[in-house]
Amino acid sequence: MSSLNQALRAALDHRQDLLAELHAQGTDCYRLFHGSQEGAGGLTIDRYGPQLLVQSFHQSLESDDLLHLHQAINQHLGLELLLVYNDRSRGNSRIDREDTVYRAEPAALEDLVGHEWGLNYRVRGRHAGQDPLLFLDLRNTRGWVKANSAGKSVLNLFAYTCGVGLSAAAGGAREVCNLDFAEGNLAVGRENGQLNPQLPTMEFIQSDYFPAIRQLAGLPISQRRGQKLPSYPRLEQRQYDLVLLDPPAWAKSAFGTV
Structure with a gap:
């Protein structure tokens, strides 16, 4: 052997x-x-x-x-x-x-x-991206979210294919918002929602993290000297009961580096 x-x-x-x-x-x-x-x-x-x-x-x-x-x-x-x-x-x-x-x-x-x-x-064994559509190392976190979301408003940042948001919805969250920069990721998140029709509808926002989180916190969006910022969705200031972040290391954009 x-x-x-x-x-x-x-x-x-x-x-x-x-x-x-x-x-x-x-x-x-x-x-x-x-x-x-x-x-x-x-x-x-x-x-x-x-x-x-x-x-x-x-x-x-x-x-x-x-x-x-x-x-x-x-x-x-x-x-x-x-x-x-x-x-x-x-x-x-x-x-x-x-x-x-x-x-x-x-x-x-x-x-x-x-x-x-x-x-x-x-x-999907193969798709436009490189990595699987569900990261297995976050399984226990998704289980914790499912067990601790009842009645809460939940913001899922760097949502990828929205597994955390799906878990929150399954755990009885009263509101779930999934935010990710890539529309392709959110499209799979919508598919995941459709595959679980018993769950309440989730919200999906395509946006860079930095302008979104600064708007939600009521802070101005700073512009780098001599650089024009890309467009971004306008969001109202507000708070959430539970905020989840699972960012990719050193992700760079015109707004900043994670």
């Missing part, structure tokens, strides 16, 4: 109790293998509902190794997960869209649905 196969088997064995707990929660989106901590640096293996997403960031997997991982995980979970492999070992972690190692079956690349804390989420 190769060292990679041994590391994967150990990781799956260690997750037995966790996976049982997650399934009982109504969650089928989770990390199965975190290579930098479990013996294969730069390799991650995640389940997103019916899909198995394998990503390599340091070096490409061999096709035989990839297929063996897929088979071993399906056998361990007793499922037939659809395989998507994103080789991101090139510059800036860009996905090799030529699929020189493995080309996913069409069914694996369709719009699929995964679940977390009993909520439905849009899953």
